[in-house]
Amino acid sequence: MKLGFYPGCSLEGSSREYNESLQAIAPVLGLEFAEVPDWNCCGASAAHSLNHKLALALPARVLALAEQAGLEELLVPCSACLSRMAATRHQLLQDPDLRRQISSIIELPLAGRTRVLSVLEVLGRCATDGLKQKVRQPFGRKVACYYGCYLTRPTAIAPCKHPEDPQEMDELMRAVGAEPIDWAFKVECCGAGFSISRLETVAELSGRIVEDAAHRGAEAIVVACPMCHTNLDLRRSAIERRLGRKYSIPVLYVSQVIGLTLGLSPRQLGLHRHAVPVRFAERPAAAVPAEQAALQAAGQKED
Amino acid sequence: MSGSSQHTAHRQGLATEVQEATGESVLKCYQCGKCTAGCPLAAEADHSPNQILRLLQLGLPELEEQALRSLSIWLCLTCETCAARCPQEVDLPRIMEYLRQESLRRGLVHPKAKDILAFHESFLDSIRKGGRLHEVGLIAGYKLRTLHLLQDVLVAPRLLKRGKLKLLPHSIPGRAAVRRLFERTAAPREERT
Numbered sequence: 262m263k264l265g266f267y268p269g270c271s272l273e274g275s276s277r278e279y280n281e282s283l284q285a286i287a288p289v290l291g292l293e294f295a296e297v298p299d300w301n302c303c304g305a306s307a308a309h310s311l312n313h314k315l316a317l318a319l320p321a322r323v324l325a326l327a328e329q330a331g332l333e334e335l336l337v338p339c340s341a342c343l344s345r346m347a348a349t350r351h352q353l354l355q356d357p358d359l360r361r362q363i364s365s366i367i368e369l370p371l372a373g374r375t376r377v378l379s380v381l382e383v384l385g386r387c388a389t390d391g392l393k394q395k396v397r398q399p400f401g402r403k404v405a406c407y408y409g410c411y412l413t414r415p416t417a418i419a420p421c422k423h424p425e426d427p428q429e430m431d432e433l434m435r436a437v438g439a440e441p442i443d444w445a446f447k448v449e450c451c452g453a454g455f456s457i458s459r460l461e462t463v464a465e466l467s468g469r470i471v472e473d474a475a476h477r478g479a480e481a482i483v484v485a486c487p488m489c490h491t492n493l494d495l496r497r498s499a500i501e502r503r504l505g506r507k508y509s510i511p512v513l514y515v516s517q518v519i520g521l522t523l524g525l526s527p528r529q530l531g532l533h534r535h536a537v538p539v540r541f542a543e544r545p546a547a548a549v550p551a552e553q554a555a556l557q558a559a560g561q562k563e564d
Numbered sequence: 565m566s567g568s569s570q571h572t573a574h575r576q577g578l579a580t581e582v583q584e585a586t587g588e589s590v591l592k593c594y595q596c597g598k599c600t601a602g603c604p605l606a607a608e609a610d611h612s613p614n615q616i617l618r619l620l621q622l623g624l625p626e627l628e629e630q631a632l633r634s635l636s637i638w639l640c641l642t643c644e645t646c647a648a649r650c651p652q653e654v655d656l657p658r659i660m661e662y663l664r665q666e667s668l669r670r671g672l673v674h675p676k677a678k679d680i681l682a683f684h685e686s687f688l689d690s691i692r693k694g695g696r697l698h699e700v701g702l703i704a705g706y707k708l709r710t711l712h713l714l715q716d717v718l719v720a721p722r723l724l725k726r727g728k729l730k731l732l733p734h735s736i737p738g739r740a741a742v743r744r745l746f747e748r749t750a751a752p753r754e755e756r757t
Contacts, residue, residue, distance in 0.1 A: 270696050270697035270698075270699070271697075273696070273730070273734070274697075274698075274699045274728060274729070274730050275699055275723065275728045275729075276728075277727065277728060299695075299736050299737050299738045300696075300736070301691065301695040301696060301736060301738065301742050302691040302695065302696045302697045304688075304691065305687065305697075306641075306642060306684070307683070307684040307685075307687035307688050308688060308691075309642060309661060310638075310642075310661065310664055310680075310684050311664065311665065311668060311681075311684050311685070311688065311751070312665065312688075312749060312750075312751050313585075313661060313662070313665065314749040314751075315688075315745075315746065315749040315751075318745050318748075318749050319691070319742075319745070322738075322741070322742070322745065366745055366748045366749060367741070367745055368741055368744070368745075410641075410642075410643040410644055410645070413648075414643070414644035414645065414647065414648045415644045415647055415648065415655075415657075416647075416648050424648045425648075448645075449604065450604045450641055450643035450645070452604075452641065453641050453642075453643070454641070454683070455641065455680070457683055457703065457706060457715075457716070458679045458680045458682070458683035458706070459679065459680065460715075462605070462608065462639075466604050495719070495723075533726070534726040534727060534728060535726075536722065536726075
């Protein structure tokens with residue numbers, strides 16, 4: 262499957278392991294990425310907070326460049342970028358006058374042909390396309406699938422169908438032998454862009470998420486957004502200060518979990534770049550969940 | 565916006581201005597409070613989300629100014645929980661976005677929102693320069709604006725060790741086009757905040 266690819270700024274810097282893990286699993290899953298030439302920042306919450314027109318023009322330029330490069334579908338792994346791209350496309354398709362205006366601001370023609378896809382949609386396709394058969398080591402751990410805001414809302418453009426109890430990531434995790442738990446914070450906000458300007462707010466909001474996941478017995482939190490990862494992982498010490506206790510539960514990108522089950526090395530997947538060490542408790546063989554045992558049996562059969 | 569239309573806008577009230585700019589009517593809200601029940605920042609905010617709408621519903625200039633001076637409009641994270649749950653389908657995040665821009669334009673930004681504003685402005689400065697966000701440049705710009713010089717000094721070495729800090733910015737070939745894009749979308753301001 263050949264797809265356009267928009268990494269976005271976080272994946273080039275503080276969330277490079279998200280990019281590394283995606284690039285590592287792509288060839289195994291038969292995915293081929295074509296990066297949008299000359300791409301710019303989507304403007305994120307800053308443009309969205311201060312200047313509506315700028316918040317449309319920045320993502321519109323990326324969409325126009327993707328269109329110019331003949332990319333019909335564009336994978337946007339960062340869910341904040343994804344939301345800005347999808348919201349812009351949605352608004353410009355509904356309002357031809359605005360589209361013409363933005364097109365002249367960005368100095369590029371823009372029809373809105375390129376569709377944007379989340380990592381969950383792309384990996385979901387892989388799941389129906391033989392991902393299970395490629396799993397070499399089922400994950401076999403209880404995971405809290407954390408969707409946050411942008412994968413579930415606004416409902417008109419979000420990739421997940423149900424805004425209160427999305428299942429897309431849960432299904433993906435089941436496909437690779439993980440056991441998604443039922444929990445209360447899967448679509449709550451982590452504090453997003455306040456990681457620098459209001460760290461205490463982030464510590465409070467992200468703290469509730471980490472606390473609930475840990476108390477319900479999850480062994481890892483799985484995310485698909487660099488901002489969620491930064492707040493739950495890099496900001497763990499601020500969370501622990503606020504909650505007055507330690508939490509060792511690691512936070513993995515969905516692509517890292519899949520990479521591990523495909524047999525890729527932790528280093529290839531960038532697990533060494535996390536602030537919270539990715540370590541799991543040893544478990545006796547008897548405690549291996551039934552689903553994992555079934556998966557292993559199925560895998561052996563195919564060999 | 566021209567001087568005469570500003571005058572008209574002021575007379576016809578902020579609710580009408582909101583409707584013209586966003587297509588959203590604050591009168592749809594019947595104050596059920598569901599937005600506030602789900603808002604992650606309602607506890608920290610000076611006005612709850614439904615109160616912000618109420619301040620606009622009554623059409624009184626002093627209440628409208630209260631909304632524009634509030635901290636709440638800056639605390640809104642655009643998490644979209646309110647919009648997803650509103651029985652009247654009021655797009656409150658879009659209204660909040662408009663109110664922030666108007667608050668900035670009229671120079672009414674809440675003093676406690678200055679760090680948030682400094683972050684957003686440093687962020688946009690970084691994109692304006694090179695076309696992409698340079699995280700180190702963003703943090704440097706933010707520290708200079710806010711004088712929070714010691715914040716995160718312990719986090720930086722850890723990031724560097726993990727290969728997550730890119731010290732030099734990456735400028736895209738189309739950065740001149742991005743700069744022109746910024747100029748064409750620049751929002752007017754009545755006074756500096």
